[in-house]
Amino acid sequence: MSRAAAVGIDAGSTTCKLVAIDAAGEVVATRLEPASPRLEEQAAQMLSSLLAKLGAADGLPTVATGYGRRLVRGAARQVTEITCHARGVFRALGHGGTLVDLGGQDSKVIRIAGDGRPLDFAMNDKCAAGTGRFLEHTAGRLGVEVAELGERALHSLMEEPITSTCTVFAESEIISLIARGADLDAIIRGLHRSLVGRIVAMVRSVGLDPPLILSGGVALNRGVQEMIAEATGERVLLPPRPQLMGAYGAALIAAGG
Amino acid sequence: MSRLDHLLRFRLAGRAGLALQRRRAERRIDRARPGAGPGLNPPLRSVARMRELMSLHYLEGRYVSGIRPVAWVTSGAPSEILKALGFFVVYPENHAALCGARRRAQRLCEAAEDAGYSRDICSYARTDIGSVLTGDTPVGRLPPPDLLLCCTNICQTVLYWYRVLADHFGCPLVLVDTPFQYRESPLPHEVAYVRRQLEEMVPIAERVARRSLDEKRFLEVVTLSKQASGLWLEVLERARHRPSPLTAFDAFIHLGPVVDLRGDPRTVAYYRQMLAELDGRIAAGKGAVREERYRVLWDNLPIWYRVGPLSKFLAERGVNIVASTYTHAWGEVAPLMDPRDPLTSMARVCLYAILNRSAGQKLEAMRRMVGEFSIDGVILHSDRSCKPYSLGQIDQRRTLAEELGVPALLLDADHNDPRVFAEEQANTRLEAFVEMMGR
Amino acid sequence: MLGTTALPSRREVIAEARARGQRVAAVLPYHYPRVLLRAHGFHPVEVWGPPRIPRDLGSRHFPAYTCDIVVRATSFLLQGGLDGVDAILVPHTCDALQGMGSVLGDFLRPDPAVLTLYLPRGQRPEDRAFLADELRRLGGALAGLSGVEPDAAAWESAFTAESSADAALASLYQRRSRLAVSDRDFYTVVRAREYLPAEEFVALAGSLPEGDSPAGVPLLLSGIVAEPLELFDHLAAAGARVAADDLACGSRRLYPQVAAGDPHERLADRLLGAPPDPTRGSPIAERAAHLRRRMEESGARGLVVYDVKFCEPELFDVPLLRAHLAGAGYPLLHVEVELGEDLGQQALTRLEAFVETLR
DSSP states (O other): OOOEEEEEEEEOSSEEEEEEEETTSOEEEEEEEEOOSOHHHHHHHHHHHHHHHTTOTTOOOEEEESTTGGGOTTOSEEOOHHHHHHHHHHHHHSSOEEEEEEOSSOEEEEEEOTTSOEEEEEEEOSOGGGSHHHHHHHHHHHTOOHHHHHHHHHHOSOOOOOOOSSHHHHHHHHHHHHHTTOOHHHHHHHHHHHHHHHHHHHHHHHOOOSSEEEESGGGGOHHHHHHHHHHHTOOEEOOSSGGGHHHHHHHHHHTTO | OOHHHIIIIIIIIIHHHHHHHHHHHHHHHHHOOOOSSSEEOOOOTTHHHHHHHHHHHHHHHHHOTTTSOEEEEOTTSOTHHHHHTTOEEEOHHHHHHHHHHTTOHHHHHHHHHHTTOOTTSOHHHHHHHHHHHHOOOTTSOOOOOSEEEEETTSOSHHHHHHHHHHHHHOOOEEEEOOOOBSSSSOOHHHHHHHHHHHHHHHHHHHHHHTSOOOHHHHHHHHHHHHHHHHHHHHHHHGGGSSSOSSOHHHHHHHTHHHHHSTTOHHHHHHHHHHHHHHHHHHHTTOOSEETOOEEEEEESOOOGGGHHHHHHHHHTTTEEEEEEHHHHTTTTTGGGOOTTSHHHHHHHHHHHOGGGBOHHHHHHHHHHHHHHTTOSEEEEEEETTOHHHHTTHHHHHHIIIIISOOOEEEEEEOSSOGGGOOHHHHHHHHHHHHHHHHO | OOOGGGSOOHHHHHHHHHHTTOEEEEEOSSOOOHHHHHHTTEEEEEOOOOTTSOSTTGGGTSOTTSOHHHHHHHHHHHTTTTTTOSEEEEEEOSHHHHHHHHIIIIIIOOSSEEEEEEOOSOOSHHHHHHHHHHHHHHHHHHHHHHOOOOOHHHHHHHHHHHHHHHHHHHHHHHTGGGBOOOHHHHHHHHHHTTTSOHHHHHHHHHTOOBSOOOOSEEEEEEESOOOSTHHHHHHHHTTEEEEEEEETTTGGGOOOOOOSSOHHHHHHHHHHTSOOOGGGTOOHHHHHHHHHHHHHHHTOOEEEEEEETTOHHHHHHHHHHHHHHHHTTOOEEEEEEOSSSSOOHHHHHHHHHHHHHHO
16 A cells, blocks of 8 residues: 555656655655657656556546646646745755756746745746756757766866857857867856856846755756856755656645645 | 035046046057058047047036036937036936947846846846946946936837836936827927927926026027037038048947037037048048948947947948938937027927937938938848837838839847847848948 | 627627728727717727737838737738728827837828827826827818718717716726626626727626626736737636736726816816826836725735737836835736737746735
8 A cells, every 4th residue: 555645747848757745745756757749648657657656546636737737637736837846845945945946948936935935936938048958959069968068067167158148149159169169168168157147137036035946957967056156156955856846846735735 | 426526536637637548549549550451440530539528527427416416318308408507417328328339238238137127128228227226337427317307209218217217216207208200390289299398397407406597598508509419410411422531330439429418518619620620531532441332321229339340340341331310310400409499499309300200201311311422222220129210120121222222231139238139140141231232 | 608709890890880881990009089089980999919910911011029019910901901991090109109100101001091199198288288289180180081070069979978988897897896707708898898889888888797706816917908818718717816907908098087178178188097007107106006006906916917028118117016016015927928829838827826826
């Protein structure tokens, strides 16, 4: 018999994540897969497989969040990723603050109150330039693995400023830089600086209530972590399992917490 | 700010320091050797004096609070009344342009954006709001306003912007609303409306200045304005000569005094000096551009952060931008100014501003200038920040190119926000445009 | 749901007006004198976008950073949507509409006459005097097209008819909490004022059933135009309701009734007496105070500023409105949309998240 009490599904545009929790709000199982274009089928399949594994084939209270939340069959409710991330992070860390969630295709900043409620938020979901996509795309052009990007940025002594604010124009700029013999790692560092600049602008628009917390896939990038800390003058906290905060929060809401 | 500061730092030390800088700059220009092949000749010597005048103005601004009442004013506003009342007048647009030219505008825009101001609003406004919020300015210090004067003859955006300033500074906002001219001549009720607003402005300004408007002084200022404006028009008309002794980019820079310091006797003297220098060049057959092959008209505001590089890029291809609709705006109103009937004529001047007239009338002005300045091609800067200028350019361009047979290029950029400018793309378009003129 | 299929379309209303021998004026947003048009023999039909018209044709005349209201209205004109109207009135609301008046009048030159109306940006005696004269000028232009010069009786009749419709609109808002209609239906009816003849609007407004109004987290909706109407379905699904609005297509046009006098002066007073709004030069603090009062009266817990992209009069005010209202404990959400087919994911998520923060 399963300890599982509730499930949260974060159907994002880059990855689909599931988190199951027990009655005390502790994580008992997680799933993460790259998002399939057939989101509805994928979510249904992941959910039924997880429920079977947990011995809860009859179903569990489920809340769906993320870009594809309306496509999740079997979810009792849809709640936005703003509320879910705030809830998940608050439960994981035990306090509020300003959360910066850096996803593959979007990024958001959420000011979380001392009781876990989201107070204000800003989202960048129209333009790739402030998201993981910016780094990913340009890494692809440079022939560098995404996983290496942060370390290479961190350890570069030089930095090539990238002035274009648009991902597409930035690409032309990078090609010119390479043609002029600029150092690859210096370019990577410049790209990180550009990305962080946009993120910090979003943070300022919402207002920084310390501590500063990062979540989402790009949060694991150490170059981004350091540069955000540098630009804001704040220590940067990461919750455990930073990519799963949305699904975790959804599960907590499903459990009625 | 104390009177002692004003006296010592501005009137004594400041003036002397700036005069020294001017003389040094003049010597540098005198010593400059022109290059070979197509390109820019050394700049006009007068630019040193222009910078001195503008620097003096901003220098006084640092020490003027508490000494003279301060007004912030839009570029098309009737500032003569305020000048006659002794106001120190600040033009946030000129200050923003200065920030743009010195490549400081982006960070000021970002400061405004951090405070919630959208990137889709005018970059002059964002630059100014960013400067007001952070106190960051290349001129040291901008004195806060005791009065705001907003005239809508350049756009409606200034009214939205000045309402933000009024909320921030808590000072009176005087509005001179000018009905947009869809037709050729203003109607009586439109002139009466503007005139009445000018009349109503006087007691408000007098209250803030704590003195009464002296008729004689007012007429003096209006007369000086008319003279400066008339001289400016003459300066611009010198560009009809081949080769032209000045470029429109020179004109954008030398525009400062007739906008900001109109009504000042030194401005009149300055433009006389500039005319003399231009006449000297004409007599010597010397143009601003060596090997002037193509003469181009520029429509809309300049791209402040690229004036130098663009000027050079074009000059190297034998292109002289000899005229612009923007700089003409401050000259063509000169004939309308009438010291015998100052308020009515000022009302007409306000209504006649190029930006207050329809796209069809702007096209007419361009058509006329194509003839008068022997124009080979037109560059229409599609300025993202300036809807009154930019809306209508697509049809204007098509008419120029297809009906008048004048090569015309629409160039996407922004007058103050460098993030909107894509250098590679712009250069490619300009090169193609030059090739088109060559056929 | 209200039998909104029973409401005639704008096309049908145009045809009916013409069948009555009336001329039709297509009117762009948003302050203008209905009475003046009616008195001179014109039936006004407003053009706000419209939402499902692509930008393509209009974008051949306006740059990409021009708002949807102007570009899509131009597309609509160019694809024949305004065929059959006798005049197009473009009020001078902002720089974008200024450009539209120019481009239409100077370059596109459509068959219907292009008329303009300059709206003063102050509420001073000189503004009133100017507006009365400007309305006289517009009246002259209308008379030139229709041949109709209204006498005292014609003016009275026009005033009476339009005042009843205005009163019916105001009454809808007053009775809102007692009307058993969804927000979608409420706004469908409110917006029918944009094109139905006054008499028909009065009947429509009076026909709404009383009863329990929908529940939900109460919001105040501000902005220019609430399109697409699916916006209201989404708000309802998210558990919210619109308790009050500050929409250009709604409450910003609740004009005061003005007693008898010279007709042009009466009309000028009406227009100048509208609630504070950024296109009329209203000081931001006045707007904030007005919105705060509306929120207190209606019980709204948050303000949603719902804007069409590139709307400068709206964009400049948002940061200060946010600050002023935050001081009173009211959060503000700013959403920018394009007048396209569907409300995008981005806007929807923001709206839903905002409602979630207000529960």
